[in-house]
Amino acid sequence: MNGVIKFSDIIKKRFLEDMMIGGNLTITRVVITLLLTFLATLFVYYIYRKTFSGTLYSRSFNISLIMLSLVTALIIMPITSNLTLSLGMVGALSIVRFRTALKDPNDITYMFWAIAVGLTMGAGFYSAAAAGTFVIGMILLILHFIKPGGFSSYLLILHFSHESSEAVNESLRKLPHRHLKSKTVTGDGVELIMEVKIKGSNTNFVNDFLDIKGVRDAALASSSGDYIS
Structure with a gap:
């Protein structure tokens, strides 16, 4: 019947809009998210430098934590804004393998921390990312300076x-x-x-x-x- 809008038509229209214009992802949001992610991971950078107790401090690894968080945020933003792109990225990222050996087990913790900051920032949960980063950093400082x-x-x-x-x-x-x-x-x-x-x-x-x-x-x-x- 002419003039009747079906629910399936709304879903198709929304799907096509997301595929064509990328949802609500704008240049402003990308820039703001990356800047906030950078500021949050600067705190991660400081905590890692302050609490490092291994044999040899690696500044390049510490910088890679910042880049890891930024890249994660950049990947998550299109995924949360476009259904079609999200399916493609999930399939593409599933073939990625990381084989770099980590000498210090604590480095794994910081890598997951950096990824978590990128995930939450990229998804738009700025307050949760900032609060979580601060709390985790304080806990790491306390555990580092307090010895039984x-x-x-x-x-x-x-x-x-x-x-x-x-x-x-x-x-x-x-x-x-x-x-x-x-x-x-x-x-x-x-x-x-x-x-x-x-x-x-x-x-x-x-x-x-x-x-x-x-x-x-x-x-x-x-x-x-x-x-x-």
Whole structure:
């Protein structure tokens, strides 16, 4: 019947409009979303730099977190604005494989965080992205600076001659928290690796081992492999 609009016609019209003009996606929205995403991931950048405790800080990885969030937001905006494009992007992204090995397990957390910021920003949930980013950042800072009991675990590595074994053992007994990890005895001497727990940042006791005759070197390493002295 002429003049009667069917529900199916409305769906078809809406579908064609989305396919032709991209829904409500405008240049202004793209620019504003990317700028807000950049500001949010700058906070992620700062938190990663502040809480990093690995062997070697990678500025390029930290910058890649910002780019990852921006690219994610750029992908999500067309997906939420155009039904046809969203189906095509889902199929295209399903064949992408990332094979880069991450040395620090915490890097995976920051990658998911950056992706989450891009997802929420790209979907238009600006307040949720800002609030979530701030809360997660504060939690990471608290967990980084608060340590149970105030003790930190380190590996004490000693190389000394057989003649100085008794003096070394005497000095080790003065350490309140120690645990033997490895002991290697060769014809040239002994390599001893002890796990010690230190309260605060006082590592002067390592220098005392060098005062023992027969001790060739003494090193203190954190669990992440950073040599302290």
